[in-house]
Amino acid sequence: MAVFAVGRASLHVQHYSETVPDLRPAALSDLDAVTAICTLTGDDGSDATGLYDSPELLALHWASPHLTAAPELCTIVIDDDGVPAGYLVATTDTVAFEQWCERMWWPPLRARYPLQTPRRDRDQELVELLHSPDLTSASVTDAFPAHLHINLLPQVQGRGLGRALIDRLVDQLRERTVAGVHLGVSGTNTRAIAFYEHLGFSAIVVEDDGGLIMGRRLL
Ligand SMILES: CC(C)(COP(=O)(O)OP(=O)(O)OC[C@H]1O[C@@H](n2cnc3c(N)ncnc32)[C@H](O)[C@@H]1OP(=O)(O)O)[C@@H](O)C(=O)NCCC(=O)NCCS
Numbered sequence: 001m002a003v004f005a006v007g008r009a010s011l012h013v014q015h016y017s018e019t020v021p022d023l024r025p026a027a028l029s030d031l032d033a034v035t036a037i038c039t040l041t042g043d044d045g046s047d048a049t050g051l052y053d054s055p056e057l058l059a060l061h062w063a064s065p066h067l068t069a070a071p072e073l074c075t076i077v078i079d080d081d082g083v084p085a086g087y088l089v090a091t092t093d094t095v096a097f098e099q100w101c102e103r104m105w106w107p108p109l110r111a112r113y114p115l116q117t118p119r120r121d122r123d124q125e126l127v128e129l130l131h132s133p134d135l136t137s138a139s140v141t142d143a144f145p146a147h148l149h150i151n152l153l154p155q156v157q158g159r160g161l162g163r164a165l166i167d168r169l170v171d172q173l174r175e176r177t178v179a180g181v182h183l184g185v186s187g188t189n190t191r192a193i194a195f196y197e198h199l200g201f202s203a204i205v206v207e208d209d210g211g212l213i214m215g216r217r218l219l
């Protein structure tokens with residue numbers, strides 16, 4: 001069902017099944033796979049499974065709402081066996097997305113994850129965040145209205161797919177005349193930071209915890 005594919009040695013668009021791994025447009029049926037990949041890469045690219053009692057909270061913040069709200073902007077990587085092994089999720093308009101989350105996404109999750117339930121500190125931080133989400137500053141969204149999250153399992157890393165995912169999104173955003181795109185990355189995820197810098201992103205905010213917001217202008 002893939003619409004486009006990316007070869008190992010070349011990023012030219014090719015016909016499906018000529019090369020693997022492939023990229024394909026995401027669908028809502030990918031939510032479980034995206035949740036699993038998010039957990040398996042959720043600790044600065046390493047497996048975060050054991051760090052949380054409810055590791056699905058990671059995807060509920062940083063992947064599932066994007067896929068639910070705008071599947072057309074999201075892309076799945078499938079590995080050599082045809083299994084989802086990576087994704088990019090995104091939104092064109094972060095302000096509108098955060099408003100949508102407040103109306104549609106957070107209310108049922110606030111009921112499912114009450115603040116008062118005893119849980120590990122890391123889980124509690126994510127639960128508190130869904131009850132009181134951090135809204136992105138206008139100083140970021142004015143110049144970089146879109147945002148993205150990208151995560152690939154180790155077996156599909158370093159094969160040009162991260163660049164292909166970003167290139168596809170950049171094309172989609174330019175078609176929609178979106179001025180810029182931003183992302184958040186932990187200050188200790190040095191590999192991802194170097195990847196983003198290589199693809200034209202630069203730090204626009206350094207947060208109190210050392211995390212970076214990086215942006216890339218598109219127009
Ligand atoms: C970070 C990540 C998205 C990069 O994707 P990738 O598929 O491994 O990267 P690619 O193979 O597409 O690399 C694209 C380009 O970036 C360069 N690059 C990749 N990592 C780099 C690094 N650490 N330093 C410098 N350049 C780097 C590559 O050399 C390549 O250059 P070229 O296209 O000019 O030849 C991927 O490794 C990943 O998902 N990691 C785990 C999860 C994670 O940390 N996600 C980010 C959370 S904010």
